[in-house]
Amino acid sequence: MQHSGGPSLLAVAVSPLTGRSYRATCDLPQDSCVLDISTPYADTVYKKFRKEVCAECWRYELGRTDFLTCRDYAEAGLWFCDARCRDSWLEREGQGTVELLKTLEAARIRKEKGKAREDASTAIKQITQDFLDQAWEEVSAQEKRPKTLNKWKMLQLDDFEADLARYVLLALNHLHRESSSFTVSSNDGPSQFAETRPGLNFGAATWNDFASLQSGELLQISKFPELLDNWVHIYQVLKARFASKILRPSAKELSTSASPANTTDLSDVITPQNVRTALGVDPSNSFGIWQVPVTEESEGLGFGIYPVPSFFNHHCAPNVRKERVGRRLRFVTTAAVRAGDELCISYGHVEHMTLAARREHLRDGWFFVCACSRCAEEEASATTRDAAGP
Numbered sequence: 605m606q607h608s609g610g611p612s613l614l615a616v617a618v619s620p621l622t623g624r625s626y627r628a629t630c631d632l633p634q635d636s637c638v639l640d641i642s643t644p645y646a647d648t649v650y651k652k653f654r655k656e657v658c659a660e661c662w663r664y665e666l667g668r669t670d671f672l673t674c675r676d677y678a679e680a681g682l683w684f685c686d687a688r689c690r691d692s693w694l695e696r697e698g699q700g701t702v703e704l705l706k707t708l709e710a711a712r713i714r715k716e717k718g719k720a721r722e723d724a725s726t727a728i729k730q731i732t733q734d735f736l737d738q739a740w741e742e743v744s745a746q747e748k749r750p751k752t753l754n755k756w757k758m759l760q761l762d763d764f765e766a767d768l769a770r771y772v773l774l775a776l777n778h779l780h781r782e783s784s785s786f787t788v789s790s791n792d793g794p795s796q797f798a799e800t801r802p803g804l805n806f807g808a809a810t811w812n813d814f815a816s817l818q819s820g821e822l823l824q825i826s827k828f829p830e831l832l833d834n835w836v837h838i839y840q841v842l843k844a845r846f847a848s849k850i851l852r853p854s855a856k857e858l859s860t861s862a863s864p865a866n867t868t869d870l871s872d873v874i875t876p877q878n879v880r881t882a883l884g885v886d887p888s889n890s891f892g893i894w895q896v897p898v899t900e901e902s903e904g905l906g907f908g909i910y911p912v913p914s915f916f917n918h919h920c921a922p923n924v925r926k927e928r929v930g931r932r933l934r935f936v937t938t939a940a941v942r943a944g945d946e947l948c949i950s951y952g953h954v955e956h957m958t959l960a961a962r963r964e965h966l967r968d969g970w971f972f973v974c975a976c977s978r979c980a981e982e983e984a985s986a987t988t989r990d991a992a993g994p
């Protein structure tokens with residue numbers, strides 16, 4: 605994987621305990637910027653905040669809305685500081701994406717009804733990979749039956765699903781645009797492709813980089829079985845609304861701008877596997893879009909997936925800090941490091957917590973048992989203390 609700016613200061617190493625990680629390729633002083641990525645591959649700003657957050661630079665002013673002066677695409681769920689932010693967003697995402705988001709917003713339930721939908725999977729106690737594969741095979745089988753897609757066209761998404769669906773739609777649209785460009789492209793490698801083609805730079809990453817990230821599908825759905833219904837639901841709505849090759853629009857749809865005929869045709873990329881990939885990447889890799897400056901009270905405004913920085917592992921005494929400037933993420937050393945040292949960030953505000961509290965926080969939020977050297981040392985000294993007795 606490559607990233608902007610000169611020879612890489614980072615090399616990927618693999619360890620049996622923590623998977624892929626970044627190591628420094630040379631000695632680095634404190635405050636060295638080791639990675640600087642301009643935008644996520646895909647992101648979403650939660651509906652609760654989107655009238656208060658610029659869709660491009662993610663400026664947020666504690667609920668004020670007066671600075672968001674460009675509201676040309678409010679129907680697509682996009683509010684911008686001004687024309688400059690709007691144009692910057694359009695340059696990367698393309699005008700067609702506004703239509704895609706508008707179509708998706710039309711599938712959002714306007715007002716949440718009191719009673720939640722009945723969830724079939726919540727009764728399932730033990731979720732296994734086989735169970736998930738079978739559930740998705742059933743969805744693929746349903747889709748081949750006549751009339752199913754027309755039934756799916758009537759489905760709507762609650763706010764939680766619609767916010768996630770926006771992120772999936774952006775990722776799939778990037779895949780679609782990359783695939784269309786590859787057909788007329790040279791033999792550049794995928795990451796280089798994203799770096800060098802103007803208008804197709806999604807954070808120095810391609811779909812292949814995005815899809816190679818660790819999936820949290822099984823771990824997350826095992827903990828929250830009801831998510832399976834949300835994920836299937838998202839797939840059904842995306843398939844029904846954006847796969848126009850396989851759908852003939854009704855007379856009513858033809859007269860509205862939300863008709864599939866008027867939006868980009870994503871039939872080639874909306875598959876159960878691709879939707880699972882995008883949704884599976886989220887739990888293990890997402891970077892929260894936190895109100896800055898970040899404090900423990902900061903609001904979580906949304907999330908983004910940055911495939912290149914996703915190889916930073918967590919450490920409870922990290923040697924790299926993350927800085928967000930607009931959509932840009934910069935990673936800066938907090939101490940001098942030696943060539944070959946692992947470079948780690950912190951996944952949360954855990955540094956001041958006890959070993960037990962950190963473990964719980966990381967297991968509940970990130971689904972792993974922390975194997976960093978600080979945890980290992982604290983665990984070893986606790987064991988020695990216990991063995992020594994009172």
Ligand SMILES: C[S@@+](CC[C@H](N)C(=O)[O-])C[C@H]1O[C@@H](n2cnc3c(N)ncnc32)[C@H](O)[C@@H]1O
Nearest residue numbers: 622623624818888914915917918972974975976
């Ligand atoms: C954002 S990814 C980091 C890259 C990952 N190692 C990989 O191979 O794709 C987060 C995942 O890495 C692993 N990980 C990161 N930090 C860890 C740590 N301190 N201890 C154990 N596993 C860790 C966990 O599996 C976690 O879900």
